[in-house]
Amino acid sequence: xxxxxxxxxxxxxxxxxxxxxxxxxxxxxxxxxxxxxxxxxxxxxxxxxxxxxxxxxxxxxxxxxxxxxxxxxxxxxxxxxxxxxxxxxxxxxxxxxxxxxxxxxxxxxxxxxxxxxxxxxxxxxxxxxxxxxxxxxxxxxxxxxxxxxxxxxxxxxxxxxxxxxxxxxxxxxxxxxxxxxxxxxxxxxxxxxxxxxxxxxxxxxxxxxxxxxxxxxxxxxxxxxxxxxxxxxxxxxxxxxxxxxxxxxxxxxxxxxxxxxxxxxxxxxxxxxxxxxxxxxxxxxxxxxxxxxxxxxxxxxxxxxxxxxxxxxxxxxxxxxxxxxxxxxxxxxxxxxxxxxxxxxxxxxxxxxxxxxxxxxxxxxxxxxxxxxxxxxxxxxxxxxxxxxxxxxxxxxxxxxxxxxxxxxxxxxxxxxxxxxxxxxxxxxxxxxxxxxxxxxxxxxxxxxxxxxxxxxxxxxxxxxxxxxxxxxxxxxxxxxxxxxxxxxxxxxxxxxxxxxxxxxxxxxxxxxxxxxxxxxxxxxxxxxxxxxxxxxxxxxxxxxxxxxxxxxxxxxxxxxxxxxxxxxxxxxxxxx
Numbered sequence: 140x141x142x143x144x145x146x147x148x149x150x151x152x153x154x155x156x157x158x159x160x161x162x163x164x165x166x167x168x169x170x171x172x173x174x175x176x177x178x179x180x181x182x183x184x185x186x187x188x189x190x191x192x193x194x195x196x197x198x199x200x201x202x203x204x205x206x207x208x209x210x211x212x213x214x215x216x217x218x219x220x221x222x223x224x225x226x227x228x229x230x231x232x233x234x235x236x237x238x239x240x241x242x243x244x245x246x247x248x249x250x251x252x253x254x255x256x257x258x259x260x261x262x263x264x265x266x267x268x269x270x271x272x273x274x275x276x277x278x279x280x281x282x283x284x285x286x287x288x289x290x291x292x293x294x295x296x297x298x299x300x301x302x303x304x305x306x307x308x309x310x311x312x313x314x315x316x317x318x319x320x321x322x323x324x325x326x327x328x329x330x331x332x333x334x335x336x337x338x339x340x341x342x343x344x345x346x347x348x349x350x351x352x353x354x355x356x357x358x359x360x361x362x363x364x365x366x367x368x369x370x371x372x373x374x375x376x377x378x379x380x381x382x383x384x385x386x387x388x389x390x391x392x393x394x395x396x397x398x399x400x401x402x403x404x405x406x407x408x409x410x411x412x413x414x415x416x417x418x419x420x421x422x423x424x425x426x427x428x429x430x431x432x433x434x435x436x437x438x439x440x441x442x443x444x445x446x447x448x449x450x451x452x453x454x455x456x457x458x459x460x461x462x463x464x465x466x467x468x469x470x471x472x473x474x475x476x477x478x479x480x481x482x483x484x485x486x487x488x489x490x491x492x493x494x495x496x497x498x499x500x501x502x503x504x505x506x507x508x509x510x511x512x513x514x515x516x517x518x519x520x521x522x523x524x525x526x527x528x529x530x531x532x533x534x535x536x537x538x539x540x541x542x543x544x545x546x547x548x549x550x551x552x553x554x555x556x557x558x559x560x561x562x563x564x565x566x567x568x569x570x571x572x573x574x575x576x577x578x579x580x581x582x583x584x585x586x587x588x589x590x591x592x593x594x595x596x597x598x599x600x601x602x603x604x605x606x607x608x609x610x611x612x613x614x615x616x617x618x619x620x621x622x623x624x625x626x627x628x629x630x631x632x633x634x635x636x637x638x639x640x641x642x643x644x645x646x647x648x649x650x651x652x653x654x655x656x657x658x659x660x661x662x663x664x665x666x667x668x669x670x671x672x673x674x675x676x677x678x679x680x681x682x683x684x685x686x687x688x689x690x691x692x693x694x695x696x697x698x699x700x701x702x703x704x705x706x707x708x709x710x711x712x713x714x715x716x
Contacts, residue, residue, distance in 0.1 A: 179273040186263035186283045187352045189290035191416045192256030194406065196297050197538060197624040200420030202248030203301065203646060204625030205431075210642050211628040212437035213617055214425060217508035218715045221245070224508055229456050231641030233665035238651040246649040249301050253294040254308070260287035260294075261310040268310070281344035285360075286352065288340055289367055292333035296374040299326035300626060303645050303669065309333075323645070327378050331371065338367045354417040355407030355535075362401060369400030369539055376547040377630035380644045380669070385634040390551035397544040397551075403489045404539040408524075419536045421622045423524045428499050428517035430715060437639070439496075439516045441595040441606070441614060442466050448596070449603040459511035461502055467592035470573040471495040471618065472516070481519055486571040488619075490537035491520040495618075518621055542568065542619035543627070549612050553581070558608060565612050568619060577611040585611050598637060600676045613637065638671035645669055 196202060205221035208214040210231075216223045222242040225235055236246055264287045273279040291309055298305040304322045307329050312318070321329070341364040350357040358366070375393050379385035409415040424431045436459070440448030447462035466472035470483040478500035485495060497519045504513050524533070545564050552560035559579040566576040574594055575586040584605040587593040593605035595614040606614065613635060620627040632638040643664025650660045663669035 179271060182263050182266045182271060183273050183279065183283050185259045186287045186290075187349070189256040189260040189263070189287060189294075190353060192252040192259075193290065193293045193297070194416065194538070195252050196249045196294075196301075197626075198419040198421055198536070199248070199625075200424055201244050202252070202625070203245045204421055205425055206242075206245055207626060207629040208421075208425065208622075209435075210638065211632040212435040212639055213621065213628040213632075215433050215435040215504075215512045215514055216431055217504040217512050218431070220431075220713070220716060226643075227512060228509060229511060229639060231639060231643070231665050231670070233667055234643050234647065234662045236647050236650045236660060236662040238649075238654060240650075243649070243651065246646055247651065249297060249646070250305075250649050250652075253298045254306075256294045257291050257308060260290045261308070261312075263287045264310040279346075281340075282346035282348070282360075285337065285340040285344055286348070286363070288333065289337040289363065292330055292337045292367070293370055295326060295330035295333055296370065299323045299330055300374070300377055300630060301646050302326075303647060303663070305648075323378070327374065330374060334367050334371050334374070338364045341367065353404075353406060354409070355405070365399075365401035366404060366539075367400075368396050369402065369404075369544060372396035372400060372544060372547050373539070373624075376550065377627070377634065379634040382634060382636045386554060388554075390554050394548050394551040397547040400544070402539070402541040402544045403537070405490050405535045405537050408533055408536045410533065417536075419524075419622075421625055422521040422536055424713075425622055426518045426521045428497060428519070428522075429503065432517055433499070433504070433514035434496065434516045434518060435512070436462070436514055437598060438617065439464065439472075439514065441598050441610075442469050442472055443596070444590075444592040444594075446603060449601050452599065452601045456511050457509070461510070461513040461515050463515060467590070467594060468573045468575075468588055469594045473498040476500075476515070485573075486542075486568050487520070488537055488540045488542055488623075490535040493522055494519050496520075521622060538624055540619070540623055543623055546612075546616040546619060546631075550616070553609060553612060561612060562608055565608070565615050568615050569611065577608050579608065581608045583607060597676050599674055602676075604676070633671065636672065637674055640671055640673045640675075641666045642671040643669060644671060 198204075200221055203222075205214070205216075205223055206226040209216060209223050209227040215227065217227075218224060219241075222235075222245045225232070225242070226245070234246075237243065264284055267273070267280050267284050271280075273283050295307070300323075302323065304320055305326050306318060306320055307326060341360050344360050346360050348356065348358045348363060356362075372393050375388060375396070379388055406417060408419060409417050411418045426432050436448065436451055440451065443462075443464040444467040445463075445465045447464050451459050451462050463476045466474075470485045472482050473480045473496065474482075476498050478498065480498050481494040482496045483494060484492070487493070495518065497517055499515050499517060502513050502515070506513070545567070549561045549564035552558070552564065558581050562577050562579040569575075569577060575588075577585050584607055585593050585595070587605060595606045595610050597604050597606050597610055598613070613631075616631055617628060620631065629638070633642075633644050638644070641664060643662075645663060647662050653660050661668075
């Protein structure tokens with residue numbers, strides 16, 4: 140579905156650089172576009188910085204990352220920060236898409252970052268196409284232009300992953316007249332075509348990236364192209380909103396891209412006091428056991444062997460409290476309930492080198508906000524950032540992993556009926572964790588040990604039944620993508636019908652933009668449009684979500700204070716509330 144909008148001139152004036160037309164609107168705070176793009180080095184820097192918006196969307200906390208991970212029931216917290224309290228309540232409520240909402244950056248952050256990066260990349264391409272030469276005789280033009288197209292492609296994919304609909308814009312877009320909006324399927328198709336275009340442009344050139352463009356990675360052109368191939372897998376695998384949608388994805392192509400791309404990306408984090416953008420809020424805050432994070436009982440309960448999780452499920456939601464669990468053979472969980480006891484170090488990824496989880500005797504979350512969100516267990520794999528100094532983010536930070544890519548391969552095999560192929564992939568990390576191989580017969584339960592213990596048990600299942608191959612695949616996927624890149628847990632849950640009933644499947648366009656465009660404000664979740672259905676077994680396999688998603692109006696560019704300034708202020712004063 141597409142609709143045409145004639146945007147008000149003052150709204151267009153806030154979109155930096157998308158058009159060269161004279162809008163007859165003076166804004167003393169806007170830099171002079173001609174002056175800003177006059178120098179070749181300035182244009183190259185503008186293009187290089189467009190990728191930083193991909194990093195910010197995937198790693199900062201000033202967007203939807205925290206709330207949507209909570210909504211996936213992988214992470215839990217009761218704090219008002221980042222919308223976790225509001226969006227994590229059960230029963231689920233409609234998303235509070237309002238310009239007056241205190242955490243409106245949940246809706247605006249990814250939107251503004253995506254269009255900010257696309258704008259910079261588009262301006263850079265336009266300058267090159269108009270004859271600007273970067274380097275002697277334009278020797279760096281091909282690198283700059285190809286990198287800009289790559290950023291446009293990744294950011295367009297992220298718009299399609301997060302939002303129900305968006306504007307498709309690039310250096311060719313004329314904003315002086317009517318502008319079309321497209322639903323997420325059309326934005327996705329555009330993004331995949333753009334990824335193809337970017338890969339071709341990158342492979343056709345010969346260059347080395349400065350190691351500051353993707354911090355710490357002085358890639359040659361083929362390495363960058365391989366990274367884009369992996370983005371094709373990530374984009375296509377995570378796009379479906381329901382299990383029924385996912386059944387129609389091109390899984391053979393997803394498998395090929397996941398196997399043939401760059402399977403590990405590690406970025407070098409730096410001290411934020413220097414003003415660097417290369418830090419990861421999800422790796423420092425969304426794993427901190429003493430303040431911001433615990434494992435949701437719906438997640439950790441799948442590994443429980445004591446029956447406490449099933450008793451917790453059988454208790455009315457408002458009466459549920461944290462339970463002490465036992466974990467059988469899975470070495471990724473503490474062997475006993477002793478305060479601070481860590482799990483073993485099992486199958487670490489390139490940058491995740493520590494134990495996977497720990498037991499915490501204390502309960503840190505406010506009971507009046509829902510004891511059902513309390514938990515004794517937390518992830519520990521990124522604690523080296525927390526423990527090295529106060530809120531540090533030095534060193535290696537993963538943003539894409541082989542385990543993430545393998546998860547797409549396993550799911551692709553399963554959905555295509557190659558159950559033996561799926562089991563082979565799933566069993567790699569299962570066996571490293573001390574678990575027996577999952578069966579290749581999709582109807583068989585995972586093996587139990589001599590004590591009758593099995594991992595995982597079915598999610599939300601009061602009977603405590605042992606899971607099958609698909610449950611094991613889901614379990615390993617959730618386990619291995621935690622805090623790798625913002626949104627992965629939620630996207631995995633939605634396409635497999637694993638989200639709690641009423642959970643919003645996507646973000647609406649930000650309310651501030653809708654108001655500027657004089658459109659009705661709309662939202663999702665809470666049992667209304669674009670809400671998850673009931674995932675409780677037996678419907679959890681294969682699923683029962685209603686795949687019809689209601690469409691609504693569109694907008695362009697957020698209207699809010701500079702995110703950079705907001706981040707700078709917030710990072711200095713971030714306290715729980």
